[in-house]
Amino acid sequence: MSTNQEFDCVVIGAGVQGSFTAYQLAKHKQKTLLLEQFILPHTRGSSHGQTRIIRKAYDEDFYVNMMDESYELWAQLEREAGVKLYRQTGLLVMGPEKSHYYEQVKNTLQRNKVPMVTLTSDNFNQHIPHVKLTEGNGAVVEVTAGVLYADRALKAVQAQFQKLGGVIRDNEMVMDIKPGPIVTVSTSAGVYRAKRVVITAGPWANRLLAHTGLQLPLEVVKINVCYWKEKVPGSYDVRRRFPCFILTESQESKEHIYGLPSNEYPGLVKICYHTGSKADPDQRDQQTDRSDINILQRCVKHCFPGLIPEPAVVESCLYTLTPDRHFVLDCHPTYSNIVIGAGFSGHGFKFGPIMGKLLCELSLGEVPSYDLSPFRIRRFQAKSKSAL
Numbered sequence: 001m002s003t004n005q006e007f008d009c010v011v012i013g014a015g016v017q018g019s020f021t022a023y024q025l026a027k028h029k030q031k032t033l034l035l036e037q038f039i040l041p042h043t044r045g046s047s048h049g050q051t052r053i054i055r056k057a058y059d060e061d062f063y064v065n066m067m068d069e070s071y072e073l074w075a076q077l078e079r080e081a082g083v084k085l086y087r088q089t090g091l092l093v094m095g096p097e098k099s100h101y102y103e104q105v106k107n108t109l110q111r112n113k114v115p116m117v118t119l120t121s122d123n124f125n126q127h128i129p130h131v132k133l134t135e136g137n138g139a140v141v142e143v144t145a146g147v148l149y150a151d152r153a154l155k156a157v158q159a160q161f162q163k164l165g166g167v168i169r170d171n172e173m174v175m176d177i178k179p180g181p182i183v184t185v186s187t188s189a190g191v192y193r194a195k196r197v198v199i200t201a202g203p204w205a206n207r208l209l210a211h212t213g214l215q216l217p218l219e220v221v222k223i224n225v226c227y228w229k230e231k232v233p234g235s236y237d238v239r240r241r242f243p244c245f246i247l248t249e250s251q252e253s254k255e256h257i258y259g260l261p262s263n264e265y266p267g268l269v270k271i272c273y274h275t276g277s278k279a280d281p282d283q284r285d286q287q288t289d290r291s292d293i294n295i296l297q298r299c300v301k302h303c304f305p306g307l308i309p310e311p312a313v314v315e316s317c318l319y320t321l322t323p324d325r326h327f328v329l330d331c332h333p334t335y336s337n338i339v340i341g342a343g344f345s346g347h348g349f350k351f352g353p354i355m356g357k358l359l360c361e362l363s364l365g366e367v368p369s370y371d372l373s374p375f376r377i378r379r380f381q382a383k384s385k386s387a388l
């Protein structure tokens with residue numbers, strides 16, 4: 001393909017958000033190019049890995065409402081692609097009974113009539129074996145939550161995008177963006193012109209936005225993705241209906257600790273800490289701080305007696321955090337034909353299908369299907385530096 005072509009839309013970044021956005025644009029008959037700096041599939045950004053949690057257990061109604069449709073869109077992709085992407089496991093949410101966040105999650109689930117079971121200290125271990133419920137903690141199970149097969153999902157949505165006539169060019173880094181009524185996108189291999197551009201560059205978002213004179217208050221942190229060995233094989237196995245879980249906070253940690261049943265690596269349970277240390281996305285593995293792993297070890301020792309409290313495998317991933325941990329879904333404040341999806345703050349994968357739909361709507365100048373006020377750039381007013 002000549003590298004001097006014109007498109008209706010160029011999407012920059014083939015993570016889960018860019019891939020679903022490109023897929024939605026192609027569904028809307030837009031001649032779309034999806035650009036990715038690395039050879040696909042890769043493990044350098046935020047969307048890689050075998051599994052992610054899908055849930056409605058949030059403290060905000062707007063996330064629960066979006067998740068209603070997101071589940072439907074995940075099922076639609078499963079049908080179109082003929083692959084299984086979702087496995088229901090339930091989600092165990094544990095947290096201090098009286099803490100604001102735990103109470104908010106419980107109330108939001110009840111208010112939105114999300115199927116859930118409230119456990120007590122008396123019946124907890126009948127439902128959830130091999131886990132210790134800390135004194136003073138409450139526990140609810142969100143029934144329809146489960147596991148998304150992340151790598152498989154990326155492959156599926158990118159394949160559907162191509163089947164719809166979409167073009168993916170990977171191993172092609174975007175080096176410059178020249179805004180205008182027709183945007184010029186220069187890459188390591190050529191120059192493209194497009195009526196509209198969507199920037200879904202994950203941890204590299206601010207690098208790209210700099211070409212448009214905009215910086216957002218985003219912080220990139222490295223996540224140590226830890227897997228812990230079962231003392232008795234199968235104790236925490238997805239086939240024994242062990243659920244995903246979130247421990248909202250504890251003595252050891254102010255941030256969530258979360259995990260999934262042993263699945264992708266037989267006999268190993270993925271348990272991570274919901275933040276990490278500041279990292280440069282291109283130097284991720286120079287960041288060697290392991291204080292998060294120490295927090296996880298104390299939690300595993302205290303709450304998961306059936307696991308060896310030393311990670312058997314440690315992989316890594318990146319979060320791009322906004323100050324309020326809500327996403328950025330908006331048009332560029334100066335160039336309305338440049339749309340931004342960024343700052344997914346470690347919890348955006350499950351929303352991929354909805355993010356694709358919303359970023360596509362923004363790009364086409366349509367009224368978004370949901371109220372995007374929690375996600376608009378203006379909320380950072382004092383913080384976003386626009387040189388223009």
Ligand SMILES: Cc1cc2nc3c(=O)[nH]c(=O)nc-3n(C[C@H](O)[C@H](O)[C@H](O)COP(=O)(O)OP(=O)(O)OC[C@H]3O[C@@H](n4cnc5c(N)ncnc54)[C@H](O)[C@@H]3O)c2cc1C
Pocket residue numbers: 012013014015016017018035036037038044045046047048051052053054172173174175200201202203204205208223225272317318319341342344345346347348349350351
């Ligand atoms: C360990 C971990 C656990 C998580 N758990 C969950 C979970 O259980 N449930 C959930 O819903 N979410 C979860 N998340 C969050 C979720 O994975 C992310 O929010 C989501 O993947 C972000 O996707 P993205 O497309 O914005 O970013 P990315 O996947 O990073 O995609 C951005 C892409 O842009 C490309 N790019 C950047 N710059 C350029 C350029 N100049 N030219 C071309 N391409 C470029 C990058 O190479 C990358 O492929 C987790 C994240 C991590 C790290």
Ligand SMILES: O=C(O)[C@@H]1CCCCN1
Pocket residue numbers: 053054055246256258274346347348
């Ligand atoms: O988005 C999620 O569901 C997971 C678990 C909770 C912390 C963020 N990542």
